[in-house]
Amino acid sequence: MPVTAVGRAVSRAVCRAVGLVAVVALPLTGCASQASVRQAAGSTLTWGWSLPSTWDPVTSAVGNDVHALTLVYEGVTEVDEKGEAQPGLAESWTYAKDGRSVTFHLRPGLTFSDGTKLDAAAVKASLERGKTAKDSTIAPQLVTVERITADSDTDVTLHLTQVDYQIPLLLSGKTGQIVSPAAAKDAAELATQPVGAGPFMLKTYVPGSQATLVKNPAFWNAGQIHIENLVLKPAPDPSVAVAGLQSGQYDIADITASQVAGVKAAGFPVETTDVLPVRVLDVNNTVKPFDNPKVVEAISTAIDRQALVKTANFGYGTPAWQPFPRGYVAYNADLDNLYPHDVAMAKRLLAEAGYPDGVDVQLALSKADDPVGELIQQQLNAAGIRTTLTVQTPGVNNYITRRYPFVLDQFNARQSPVQALQVLFGPEGLMNLGKTTPEELPAAVAEAGGYALTDPAYPAAIQKATKIAVTGMPNVFLFTVTRFAAHSPKVQGLRNWVDIQRFEGVRVVT
Structure with a gap:
């Protein structure tokens, strides 16, 4: 029988028990009773992390870019808090008996954030670009992919040069983030104007300063995205981290080990992962x-x-x-x-x-x-x-x-x-x-x-x-x-992610 990974809808509920493994810490915040809080209308979350070196996952050469890119792009798969492969754009996948090909079964009715169709042909085109583009930094990770076929609107098959069972993990990061084929025709424009199928859409972008994003209603798991607006800024300088949290300039701030004591002394929780x-x-x-x-x-x-x-x-x-x-x-x-x-x-x-x-x-x-x-x-x-x-x-x-x-x-x-x-x-x-x-x-x-x-x-x-x-x-x-994350008490539902930070289930409450 073929080796099959049966897709399942991954619950993104705010209060979910997370299994403890050696490399995963406990959830970042306790789950407050939903009866005692309510979502702020038109909620905005400002995250102090780092702006990407480019909004093009194919040419990105900075590992940390994946966190920002995941805001606007969704992978063929995802990884959960423990780093294990889970359904993403594909709701399931099936390996051939000999392990030399794997077919990903896409969710029906997917679209990119600009409304264009996201089907097997689009996935094929995006992955082929990653494999062949002149400046691709992900091509080495696709070396075992010999060719890609779109077998139907929802089935895309990767034919491999050798047995490779790492593919579902591989396609959960930058390598598997699917870019609109239309947008990819202009690589220079894509570097600052991404078109993907992730939880958010880029609204405005000032390189080196900030990116403003809005919720993408077409995201397959949009029901678990409770933030309407997300502002991404560079992490605060140590000298202004506390002031930035106190003033509301940041709701979540990635800080360094040297800042932990000062931020805690100012009364802000610092979660460690x-x-x-x-x-x-x-x-x-x-x-x-x-x-x-x-x-x-x-x-x-x-x-x-x-x-x-x-x-x-x-x-x-x-x-x-x-x-x-x-x-x-x-x-x-x-x-x-x-x-x-x-x-x-x-x-x-x-x-x-x-x-x-x-x-x-x-x-x-x-x-x-x-x-x-x-x-x-x-x-x-x-x-x-x-x-x-x-x-x-x-x-x-x-x-x-x-x-x-x-x-x-x-x-x-x-x-x-x-x-x-x-x-x-x-x-x-x-x-x-x-x-x-x-x-x-x-x-x-x-x-x-x-x-x-x-x-x-x-x-x-x-x-x-x-x-x-x-x-x-x-x-x-x-x-x-x-990783150290200082945050406002208004931010609830954060979860620890051993790898890529995601925002399903996160709320800004009053």
Whole structure:
């Protein structure tokens, strides 16, 4: 019999019990009695997060963009709070018996936010654009898709070059967000004027300032979208976070670990979520001195990850030597404490690499005042890795230009662990600055993708691929990321999402 995922309408009720797993925290807010509150008329929610680098999911090269893009685009599938694939535009999907194709059964009567028809042909066109567009950043994630057919108005089939059971996860993020084929004809315009089928429609947009969105009545799950207007602004500066919440400039604000104490002291709740992203050092191992594996090992050994968590990140997060958090299916326990902090060992490794008197490196930061960067500099200096800090030139995308060979970064995860390994370690992966890949990694990744997500053999296969990647590549993982959301008491129904933030069930009450 074919492997079938039976779609089900996912309840978005405000008060819903959320299963607790290792990487998912409890719901952000308690569920108030609906008898005691009422929805504010014409409710507006202002979210301090980050504006996208582009409104085109195909050319977006910033992992964090997915949260803003999900406001205006819906994927073929969604992921729930635990990161598991659920119905989206497709109400169900069916794998062929041999696993070499998967058919997604779209909900009938779907339309884009401009009123045009969203059918299998539109899904086909959108996915094909992601696969073939010149500037596509998602093409590597669609490499196993050989061709796409629209079999009827509601059935679209992805024919695969190999067995790949990760596709339902893959299509829940940017890779599967469906863009109107008409709008996609003008890529320059699409970058600022998106046309999708998500919960909201973009009304006005001032790059670098704010985006104003309104509820999309054509969204398939519009009954669970209670916010009429949503304003997206960059997260507040630490110096004005409290004032922004007090004045109502923000209803929800993404804040940093350094802001938590001050915001709590001002009387605002701060909810904490352990999420998939990790802080990491991107390393180009084709550039000296990083072309010597012992230098990279010395860097990893010189770093005191626990001190980074305690001092630079105010005690939030967990030391990490791999891109996945404990409890996640791809997490490999064999990698725990892979490179223990040992300054003497780091110096010996440098000497073995031909640098007995130490080595000079430049570490690129996205902003000048990153405390993690400053502490890493101190730790590396202590081991003879003389480090200077530089701020990346604004507007220069290092994933594309590879200008900086040593960068403090954050890996913002992907919906599929196989996709995550490709982004980090694949030959064309955005975070693989040297474009080198261990010879045995592609086969290990393909093997993991060949197991159904419910197959008992799947965890061991994906964990094997993780180990090959981490031990064979130069990326230096540091610690897991914690998301902090300060919010007004008027905002109710927020839920924790280990991956993509969504707003089903959220209300602004009086």
